[in-house]
Amino acid sequence: MSQDSHQESFIKKYIFSQDHKVIGIQYGLLSLFFLLFGFFLMMIMRWQLAYPDQVIPIIGPLMFENGILSPDMYNSFGAMHGTIMIFLGVVPIVVGAFGNYLVPLQIGAPDMAFPKLNMVSFWSYFIGGFVMMYGFVLPGGAANSGWTSYPPLSDLATAGQTVWLIGMVFLITSSLLGSMNIIVTIVQLRVKGLTYMKLPLFVWSQLVTSFLLVLAFPPLEAAAVFQLMDRLAGTSFFLPTGLIHGGAIVDVAGGGSPILWQHLFWFLAHPEVYVLILPAMGVVCEIIANNTRKPIWNYKTMVYSLIFLGFMSFAVWAHHMFQTGMGQGMSAFFQITTMIISVPSVVILSGLFITLWGGRIRFNTPMLFALAFLPMFGIGGLTGLPLGLAPSDIPLHDTYYVIGHFHYVVAPGTIFAIFAGIYFWFPKVTGKQLNETLGKIHFWFSFVFMNGIFMPMFLQGIAGVSRRLADGGTTYAHAANTIHYNEFMSWSAWCLGLAQLPFIINMIMTLIRKRKDKVDPNPWKATTIEWTDTTSPPLGHGNFDTVPSVYRGPYEYSVPGESEEFTPQSKKDVNSENK
Amino acid sequence: MSHDNIQDHIKVYRNIFLALLTFTVLTVAISYVHFDLVWVGILVGLLIAGIKGYLVAANFMHLNNEKKMIYWILILTASFLVLLFFMPTLWDNNIAHSETTVLFDDPGGREYLEKSSH
Amino acid sequence: MQIPYNEKLRPDTGLYNAKLGIWLFLASEIMLFGGLFSAYVLLRSSNADFMMHQHYLNVPLATLNTIILITSSVTMVMAWVSLKLNDLKKYKLYMLLTLLCSVGFLIVKFFEYSAKFEHHLYPSTDNFLGTYFTLTGLHGLHIIGGMVVMIYLVGPGVKMWETNKERFTNRVEVIGLYWHFVDLVWIFLFPALYLL
Numbered sequence: 001m002s003q004d005s006h007q008e009s010f011i012k013k014y015i016f017s018q019d020h021k022v023i024g025i026q027y028g029l030l031s032l033f034f035l036l037f038g039f040f041l042m043m044i045m046r047w048q049l050a051y052p053d054q055v056i057p058i059i060g061p062l063m064f065e066n067g068i069l070s071p072d073m074y075n076s077f078g079a080m081h082g083t084i085m086i087f088l089g090v091v092p093i094v095v096g097a098f099g100n101y102l103v104p105l106q107i108g109a110p111d112m113a114f115p116k117l118n119m120v121s122f123w124s125y126f127i128g129g130f131v132m133m134y135g136f137v138l139p140g141g142a143a144n145s146g147w148t149s150y151p152p153l154s155d156l157a158t159a160g161q162t163v164w165l166i167g168m169v170f171l172i173t174s175s176l177l178g179s180m181n182i183i184v185t186i187v188q189l190r191v192k193g194l195t196y197m198k199l200p201l202f203v204w205s206q207l208v209t210s211f212l213l214v215l216a217f218p219p220l221e222a223a224a225v226f227q228l229m230d231r232l233a234g235t236s237f238f239l240p241t242g243l244i245h246g247g248a249i250v251d252v253a254g255g256g257s258p259i260l261w262q263h264l265f266w267f268l269a270h271p272e273v274y275v276l277i278l279p280a281m282g283v284v285c286e287i288i289a290n291n292t293r294k295p296i297w298n299y300k301t302m303v304y305s306l307i308f309l310g311f312m313s314f315a316v317w318a319h320h321m322f323q324t325g326m327g328q329g330m331s332a333f334f335q336i337t338t339m340i341i342s343v344p345s346v347v348i349l350s351g352l353f354i355t356l357w358g359g360r361i362r363f364n365t366p367m368l369f370a371l372a373f374l375p376m377f378g379i380g381g382l383t384g385l386p387l388g389l390a391p392s393d394i395p396l397h398d399t400y401y402v403i404g405h406f407h408y409v410v411a412p413g414t415i416f417a418i419f420a421g422i423y424f425w426f427p428k429v430t431g432k433q434l435n436e437t438l439g440k441i442h443f444w445f446s447f448v449f450m451n452g453i454f455m456p457m458f459l460q461g462i463a464g465v466s467r468r469l470a471d472g473g474t475t476y477a478h479a480a481n482t483i484h485y486n487e488f489m490s491w492s493a494w495c496l497g498l499a500q501l502p503f504i505i506n507m508i509m510t511l512i513r514k515r516k517d518k519v520d521p522n523p524w525k526a527t528t529i530e531w532t533d534t535t536s537p538p539l540g541h542g543n544f545d546t547v548p549s550v551y552r553g554p555y556e557y558s559v560p561g562e563s564e565e566f567t568p569q570s571k572k573d574v575n576s577e578n579k
Numbered sequence: 580m581s582h583d584n585i586q587d588h589i590k591v592y593r594n595i596f597l598a599l600l601t602f603t604v605l606t607v608a609i610s611y612v613h614f615d616l617v618w619v620g621i622l623v624g625l626l627i628a629g630i631k632g633y634l635v636a637a638n639f640m641h642l643n644n645e646k647k648m649i650y651w652i653l654i655l656t657a658s659f660l661v662l663l664f665f666m667p668t669l670w671d672n673n674i675a676h677s678e679t680t681v682l683f684d685d686p687g688g689r690e691y692l693e694k695s696s697h
Numbered sequence: 698m699q700i701p702y703n704e705k706l707r708p709d710t711g712l713y714n715a716k717l718g719i720w721l722f723l724a725s726e727i728m729l730f731g732g733l734f735s736a737y738v739l740l741r742s743s744n745a746d747f748m749m750h751q752h753y754l755n756v757p758l759a760t761l762n763t764i765i766l767i768t769s770s771v772t773m774v775m776a777w778v779s780l781k782l783n784d785l786k787k788y789k790l791y792m793l794l795t796l797l798c799s800v801g802f803l804i805v806k807f808f809e810y811s812a813k814f815e816h817h818l819y820p821s822t823d824n825f826l827g828t829y830f831t832l833t834g835l836h837g838l839h840i841i842g843g844m845v846v847m848i849y850l851v852g853p854g855v856k857m858w859e860t861n862k863e864r865f866t867n868r869v870e871v872i873g874l875y876w877h878f879v880d881l882v883w884i885f886l887f888p889a890l891y892l893l
């Protein structure tokens with residue numbers, strides 16, 4: 001195992017690698033880059049919102065005509081911010097990076113089930129990202145029809161949209177291959193004794209997420225193919241008869257339905273929301289159990305809630321479409337399913353809160369991020385309830401309220417869980433622990449400024465400010481009373497950008513710092529086998545010196561009668577013969 | 580699998596092949612029959628396709644004798660497929676070819692509407 | 698590095714890795730074609746003139762193609778059976794027959810398409826023809842994808858038979874499952890587009 005790793009060339013070992021750990025790191029670095037890039041787009045947009053039509057300092061004259069972000073560019077940046085954050089940032093980092101790196105280690109597998117396929121899915125993601133970015137240099141700029149790409153707007157948009165669709169096909173392929181790989185790995189490669197009900201919750205969340213990806217992405221692929229045909233072959237799947245654009249009837253056969261796109265799109269995109277949040281919940285479960293030194297409250301309930309959440313997420317998509325005139329019967333059905341799906345989310349969140357009860361909590365950086373996840377996700381979830389009911393959705397639809405709602409779920413929710421995960425598993429990946437002081441600075445400033453950006457959005461949204469205004473609402477009557485929030489929100493956003501500097505510095509400093517003393521392979525005193533049984537970090541080519549066996553559940557902390565405060569999953573139970 | 584067993588399989592495959600050919604001819608023949616009710620013709624056509632599909636899936640893809648895991652995956656897929664398939668067709672507002680549609684923020688569109696209303 | 702259960706069956710699931718993998722892939726394919734068919738149903742049910750151009754489609758040629766695909770499914774399953782009977786020669790024969798069938802299918806398809814273009818019937822003509830070209834085109838891409846794998850498995854890939862018989866047989870079973878699925882899609886496409 002170890003001798004062949006020396007013979008591999010650099011390219012085979014680090015670039016076209018088939019090792020799940022290297023691929024996981026590749027995914028991680030690339031998606032962190034995309035997250036930063038998407039954030040950068042947003043920071044420029046926030047300038048335009050706070051100071052409409054004023055020259056952007058420093059970068060404005062370099063990047064734009066007149067130094068101003070034009071409304072067209074604003075649209076394009078908005079569309080690309082959404083696309084990049086979701087499809088190139090968060091999904092690849094939670095499934096590609098965390099899933100790839102940790103799932104095989106947590107279940108005791110030597111690698112993913114299909115290492116070659118794993119490599120293909122990373123490079124497919126890379127190409128997809130590259131193709132998307134290529135849109136920026138095309139005439140007319142990148143896609144500018146929103147991340148939802150609603151036709152007929154998107155059918156008639158500039159060439160950037162075609163590139164967006166082709167990029168999506170690559171990204172979908174990448175996600176499909178990656179998630180199939182994860183499912184097969186979890187089902188087929190668990191070590192002896194690791195039954196389904198002994199899996200760490202992170203692995204469970206990855207399993208459910210992967211099923212969502214496998215079954216929800218293909219309809220979007222179908223839709224992307226249709227839209228490509230509309231744009232390239234002149235079909236009119238999404239173009240109705242008699243559509244008028246630029247003062248003339250659009251020259252197509254017509255007879256299509258824009259609603260059809262919305263169906264196929266949201267059939268993916270609602271489960272996609274859970275793709276974004278479930279792995280985050282998994283990460284938070286691991287960290288909370290570890291740092292409260294307590295078992296997760298009612299493990300089985302959590303597992304069933306995760307499964308139920310995944311299942312139900314396929315039956316709620318039309319709550320994004322209440323305004324399409326779906327009729328009362330359909331509307332009632334989707335309102336009911338939407339209310340039902342909030343139940344398991346509440347169960348999971350409550351379970352995590354109950355886990356905190358009476359624990360001896362260690363407030364280290366990963367735990368702070370994980371703790372912040374709970375109320376932030378709670379706010380995101382609760383503000384979603386009015387959007388799930390048609391009567392209150394109609395006035396709130398397409399306002400800043402919606403933006404505030406889903407950003408609370410994804411930004412301080414999932415992104416905080418991602419940070420928590422990075423701080424938590426960094427010692428596993430590199431063998432070095434990130435600096436706690438810098439970590440805490442990173443946390444507190446991020447926490448404050450995150451809320452500074454998104455909390456005022458609820459107020460603006462309730463006032464009725466549309467989310468699509470490039471000038472921040474200066475010409476919009478509804479915005480008159482809330483427009484002054486824009487400046488505060490924008491400054492929060494830029495400060496949030498600054499608050500990421502300690503994180504980046506921390507990573508680089510820790511990586512270049514040399515350490516002579518022997519590394520603690522299990523710095524958090526955790527129980528799962530990725531900490532207790534792998535070869536000491538940084539991991540080489542093989543994962544385990546000897547293949548471990550599992551005898552107990554994942555969260556046996558502070559078990560009465562045990563000699564140590566934590567009982568590793570692989571510790572043989574002396575009394576287990578009788579059970 | 581023993582050799583005798585395989586010989587049986589080959590026999591089954593041959594029979595399925597003949598059945599599939601028969602059904603193909605049948606479905607083409609029926610398409611030339613005129614039904615007074617259009618949906619009867621559609622139903623018969625789908626029924627035959629369903630039988631053919633079943634024969635392929637059950638025998639060539641060995642679904643008549645597969646492991647539990649595979650069945651679970653397919654049941655899950657089928658249930659989502661049902662949602663995907665039937666929900667959109669229940670929509671009240673599917674008429675895509677009704678009137679003129681104007682892109683909301685298109686100045687040319689507004690002009691066109693004004694002209695046509697005079 | 699050796700991944701467990703590449704050729705042996707895992708006791709509790711009774712499956713080898715690739716079989717679970719291909720069924721998951723087929724599940725996603727079901728959802729892909731489900732999305733396409735669902736779109737077809739929605740467009741058709743919302744437009745009374747949707748089937749206006751159906752009579753231009755060539756039913757005899759499509760029937761011929763159906764028969765070709767069914768035949769290829771049988772030869773594919775026979776190729777796998779031959780491996781089970783340890784008969785590599787017959788396997789190669791059946792595999793080549795399957796490839797021949799798929800080439801035949803594509804040739805017929807080519808004539809169908811070019812006949813449409815000659816009559817100035819394009820995807821942009823109306824939504825029925827758009828659906829026809831998109832669905833059959835995507836199905837054709839699946840055929841080509843399957844052919845690439847088959848060429849590998851009768852060509853360079855056949856070396857594995859010498860070193861790892863079980864795994865090679867598994868590979869043939871997996872491509873077989875994919876191929877039958879492509880056949881299955883056609884079984885539904887044929888009546889949906891040409892007949893009903």
